[in-house]
Amino acid sequence: MKKLIAAAPFLAIAVLLLAGCSQKKEAIAPTTPAPGLQSDLYTDADLVWEENFDGDSLNMDNWKFETHEPGWVNAELQAYVTSPENTYVKDGCLVIQALKNKKTNEYTSGRINTFGKHVFKYGRFEARIKVPSGKGFLPAFWMMPSSEGYYGPWPRCGEIDIMEVLGDETNRAFGTIHYGEPHTQQQGKYTLTEGDFSKEFHVYAVEWDPGEFRWYVDGKLYYKTNEWFTRPRANGDGRPYPAPFNKHFYIILNLAVGGTWVGYPEKNAKFAENARLIVDYVRVYQKKFYDENVKMPEKKIVLREPDADGNFVRNSKFTEKEDMGDGAGWDFYTAGGGEGTATIGNGALTIKTKKAGSLEYSVQIFHVGIPIEKGCTYEFSFDAKASSPRTMLAAVSAPEHNWIRYFKDTKVELTKKEQHFSFNFTMKDDTDPMGRVEFNMGNQGSTADIVIKNVVVKKVE
Structure with missing residues (x-):
């Protein structure tokens, strides 16, 4: 979680007097004994x-x-x-x-x-x-x-x-x-x-x-x-x-x-x-001694290969059902009061938003593990429609590097008719094996359903 901690002295404020807030006297202690220490390294x-x-x-x-x-x-x-x-x-x-x-x-x-x-x-x-x-x-x-x-x-x-x-x-x-x-x-x-x-x-x-x-x-x-x-x-x-x-x-x-x-x-x-x-x-x-003579491990960058069509997006045509929460492929996320569901079926990813939330990304679909190589140009494309006209933000981001954008947040106008969207971008930052495709459909003035198909990220020759 981002905690934007101010580097300022603690602020003293008066205690607020609250009416009708006296605590009940029910027991709050655990009803089961505390477990013993569960560690392989500490006793x-x-x-x-x-x-x-x-x-x-x-x-x-x-x-x-x-x-x-x-x-x-x-x-x-x-x-x-x-x-x-x-x-x-x-x-x-x-x-x-x-x-x-x-x-x-x-x-x-x-x-x-x-x-x-x-x-x-x-x-x-x-x-x-x-x-x-x-x-x-x-x-x-x-x-x-x-x-x-x-x-x-x-x-x-x-x-x-x-x-x-x-x-x-x-x-x-x-x-x-x-x-x-x-x-x-x-x-x-x-x-x-x-x-x-x-x-x-x-x-x-x-x-x-x-x-x-x-x-x-x-x-x-x-x-x-x-x-x-x-x-x-x-x-x-x-x-x-x-x-x-x-x-x-x-x-x-x-x-x-x-x-x-x-x-x-x-x-x-x-x-x-x-x-x-x-x-x-x-x-x-605590142990009595810790060896502080450590160095940052060298991270070997391994870029996975695309599929036979050159696409780095797994399950890009949504032909396979997924557990959208295991971090292995497509993932659904809500924050800031957003509520909704996402399902894969019939060659499409369907997002139904119940509450848009307070943030643009309060309702979000993403796919981690997209290798993006410095100096290369990529095509990012997809098909999408909505149950009624609305907007959606599309981006390629860096979750391991402060969420910078390799392809900037781009607003697309969705209609009831399926449209094809295609963009090119060149990777100017260091090579990243863990790039992320994301679609944000939170606080953007609508809770209309969205259907996404045929998501592609591939190198442009």
């Missing part, structure tokens, strides 16, 4: 710090509140305040409760961190968490550097997101690092085959080594990466690996309401038990 003897939220109040020797006004980052709606209505300890758990004042329509929530109390460099960081449920809620368990200005402002300073779950997609968790100039990210996602992150407690963890990050849910490894870079303040090679992730970071827990990624709550959204981030514990494990 119980490596535990260096833990917070079990014992007692009746937050331990201020471990935590501090952050206060921020609405819109501070990511166009979020909430004010972060210190009110005990928003952040409290109960039944051995931390509770961060998002609230809406029905009289003023103002939102409040809580955000706490260990800055100036406990900072860490490398280790395993885990928490047992139950997330909120509902459109517009974004809980996060994450880390930022204690010396944020050393390598420069965000994203050069680095950011480690251990867990984020969108409130309207509570079967999927994200783990991410943000870094670099330009902004780049590496992100993995874990999808439950059954169950719901908002119904039960789950253990989210990251293992951070000098040369690798590994993300886990309930002990299951779902993503790892050793690719990142930054820009130093002084002249140098520009990528002093493993910077920026060779400095001390502190832990953050918060619950955001609304934003450019998660979208916004409905007008009559509930702000009750469903709007709580509940944390059973936070634990940090």
Whole structure:
């Protein structure tokens, strides 16, 4: 998730008094015992710090509140305040409760961190968490550097997101690092085959080594990466690996309401038990020694071959059904309040939009793994129509390189009659084996159905 963190001092704001928001007294603690440590590399003897939220109040020797006004980052709606209505300890758990004042329509929530109390460099960081449920809620368990200005402002300073779950997609968790100039990210996602992150407690963890990050849910490894870079303040090679992730970071827990990624709550959204981030514990494990003499792995670029017709798009004629969420071919994505469905059948990809959302890409179809070679010219073409006249954006992008456009976002006018669209572009950037075809049909003034056929990306001789 892009967190456009301002490099400014924390803003102090008054606690908002909310009418009719007193908490119920029901038990909130987990009903099952916490699992033991689930790691192949760390043992119980490596535990260096833990917070079990014992007692009746937050331990201020471990935590501090952050206060921020609405819109501070990511166009979020909430004010972060210190009110005990928003952040409290109960039944051995931390509770961060998002609230809406029905009289003023103002939102409040809580955000706490260990800055100036406990900072860490490398280790395993885990928490047992139950997330909120509902459109517009974004809980996060994450880390930022204690010396944020050393390598420069965000994203050069680095950011480690251990867990984020969108409130309207509570079967999927994200783990991410943000870094670099330009902004780049590496992100993995874990999808439950059954169950719901908002119904039960789950253990989210990251293992951070000098040369690798590994993300886990309930002990299951779902993503790892050793690719990142930054820009130093002084002249140098520009990528002093493993910077920026060779400095001390502190832990953050918060619950955001609304934003450019998660979208916004409905007008009559509930702000009750469903709007709580509940944390059973936070634990940090560290080895006594880490070898920091690491180098960025050399990445060998291998470009896959096209099909017999020279097309790099898999299933371009939509003759094969796909699980549109496995990252292997075509994928369907919603964000920012977008809702819809996408199906493959009868030689076509059909997208039905229920809600357009707040972003142009709130409803999106994409295909990753398109090899784009520097200096080569490509044809990008497709056939498309809509159930009623509307627009759609088409592009070829770089998900691993700050989403730059190899072929710029281009608006096409769709009608009820199928049309053929064809464009040429020349690759001016470095060769990328992971280019992406994308079609964006979110906030563009219509929710009309779209049908796409015969998608082609091929070299022009």
